[in-house]
Amino acid sequence: MPTTKWSKSSWRSFPALQQPVWPAGPALDESLKTLSQLPPLVFAGECQTLKSQLAEAVVGNAFVLQCGDCAEDFSRCTGPDIRELLKVILQMSVVVAYAGEKRVIKIGRMAGQYAKPRSSDTELVNGVEMPSYRGDMVNSPEPTLEARTPDPRRMLEGYYRAAATLNLVRSFTLGGYAALDRVQAWHRASLDALPAGQKYEDLVRQIWKTINFMTAIGLDPQHTPQLNQVTLYTSHEALLLDYEEALTRMDSTTGGWYDCSGHMLWIGDRTRQLEGAHIEFLRGVKNPLGMKIGPNYDLDNIKAIVERLNPDNEAGRLTLITRFGADKVANYLPKLLREISREGYRVVWSCDPMHGNTYQNEFGQKSRKFEDVLREIKTFWEIHKAEGTVAGGVHLELTGDHVTECTGGSRQLLDKHLHQNYQTNCDPRLNAEQSVELAFELAEMLHPCK
Ligand code: PEP
Numbered sequence: 001m002p003t004t005k006w007s008k009s010s011w012r013s014f015p016a017l018q019q020p021v022w023p024a025g026p027a028l029d030e031s032l033k034t035l036s037q038l039p040p041l042v043f044a045g046e047c048q049t050l051k052s053q054l055a056e057a058v059v060g061n062a063f064v065l066q067c068g069d070c071a072e073d074f075s076r077c078t079g080p081d082i083r084e085l086l087k088v089i090l091q092m093s094v095v096v097a098y099a100g101e102k103r104v105i106k107i108g109r110m111a112g113q114y115a116k117p118r119s120s121d122t123e124l125v126n127g128v129e130m131p132s133y134r135g136d137m138v139n140s141p142e143p144t145l146e147a148r149t150p151d152p153r154r155m156l157e158g159y160y161r162a163a164a165t166l167n168l169v170r171s172f173t174l175g176g177y178a179a180l181d182r183v184q185a186w187h188r189a190s191l192d193a194l195p196a197g198q199k200y201e202d203l204v205r206q207i208w209k210t211i212n213f214m215t216a217i218g219l220d221p222q223h224t225p226q227l228n229q230v231t232l233y234t235s236h237e238a239l240l241l242d243y244e245e246a247l248t249r250m251d252s253t254t255g256g257w258y259d260c261s262g263h264m265l266w267i268g269d270r271t272r273q274l275e276g277a278h279i280e281f282l283r284g285v286k287n288p289l290g291m292k293i294g295p296n297y298d299l300d301n302i303k304a305i306v307e308r309l310n311p312d313n314e315a316g317r318l319t320l321i322t323r324f325g326a327d328k329v330a331n332y333l334p335k336l337l338r339e340i341s342r343e344g345y346r347v348v349w350s351c352d353p354m355h356g357n358t359y360q361n362e363f364g365q366k367s368r369k370f371e372d373v374l375r376e377i378k379t380f381w382e383i384h385k386a387e388g389t390v391a392g393g394v395h396l397e398l399t400g401d402h403v404t405e406c407t408g409g410s411r412q413l414l415d416k417h418l419h420q421n422y423q424t425n426c427d428p429r430l431n432a433e434q435s436v437e438l439a440f441e442l443a444e445m446l447h448p449c450k
């Protein structure tokens with residue numbers, strides 16, 4: 001057990017990896033002071049509700065769909081961009097809920113996903129060494145020394161953009177846009193010619209039949225909140241600890257501390273050291289937490305972290321997000337599942353089929369193959385079935401735009417097509433069509449008859 005008493009700043013006496021080197025000057029303290037006085041973005045009760053829903057995913061009664069950008073981009077904090085992402089999340093969740101007959105917990109990688117871990121602190125661009133891009137909340141991706149110099153005022157900008165994003169998400173999801181009778185409106189014409197588009201049209205017809213049936217027997221879909229409103233929770237990697245600390249507040253009802261920058265926070269594969277600052281910070285906040293686990297894990301170390309983050313073994317507190325890669329998952333997942341189940345730890349198991357399947361193509365672009373993404377998810381499912389454990393959800397990088405960043409899918413994108421609309425500042429994302437196609441695959445895997 002840690003010997004120190006937790007406080008929202010106790011992480012400062014632990015080694016903190018992946019933090020920017022802020023320039024000297026008053027801007028850091030000024031920004032953090034302002035942030036700590038600004039209102040919280042989410043409130044404790046919402047985090048508690050999410051935690052209790054995640055407890056349902058531990059036992060297989062709900063499915064976690066966590067998805068969004070690899071790195072949100074300040075310039076894409078616009079109405080249309082947010083709407084398109086929301087649309088694809090709504091489409092995917094209706095596919096999984098209806099075709100897969102499973103309750104879906106929707107969590108966006110959004111409204112705060114502005115800080116990124118990097119494999120190197122600096123990079124060489126045209127012979128000039130400069131700080132690596134660390135996400136819009138730290139610096140800017142343009143390859144100039146000025147743009148790459150970390151600027152703490154970007155944390156404030158990130159807060160305001162997260163607030164604006166969340167505001168629009170809340171009004172869309174509560175104000176009628178997410179009502180089930182708009183299921184057709186979330187559709188996009190470009191999907192029509194694809195098999196997933198046909199399947200979606202069939203699903204829309206079936207949903208309409210159900211709504212009409214409900215009306216015919218005297219129920220009133222217009223006044224049924226379950227049909228008119230959805231909840232989309234927010235999440236991001238709690239990487240930039242200065243920012244997370246400034247948004248951490250005490251809940252006046254329970255006296256517990258919550259990191260009110262998002263509903264769920266996760267710890268990346270690079271920053272989950274047992275005696276590191278990230279684990280120290282997150283052990284003390286009561287939000288639901290995620291932790292990424294890649295192939296270089298050590299079983300005893302994982303167990304020690306699980307105990308540290310969830311000493312009371314509270315179901316819903318911890319989601320373990322594995323990201324081994326399609327070729328490695330069969331080798332690395334079973335022993336982890338066995339050990340965690342043997343200890344009786346109650347966790348949600350989620351599959352991130354993105355980060356273990358990245359490759360660099362001949363044109364120097366980072367990409368992922370749709371087929372590998374699907375293969376990792378399918379293997380994850382089969383292994384859980386064989387081990388008698390519960391596959392609880394997926395963690396995906398995707399966008400509502402028509403980007404060309406991942407190959408494959410029914411449009412059969414190849415590496416040579418990716419230049420058509422390659423936009424990401426960070427990792428390659430599934431586009432809207434590939435995402436809906438994946439949702440139908442998920443629905444098939446989840447269906448109770450399977
Ligand atoms: C990410 O989710 O964008 C990420 C960096 O993942 P990981 O920590 O699993 O590498």
Ligand code: CO
Pocket residue numbers: 070071355397426427
């Ligand atoms: Co990523």
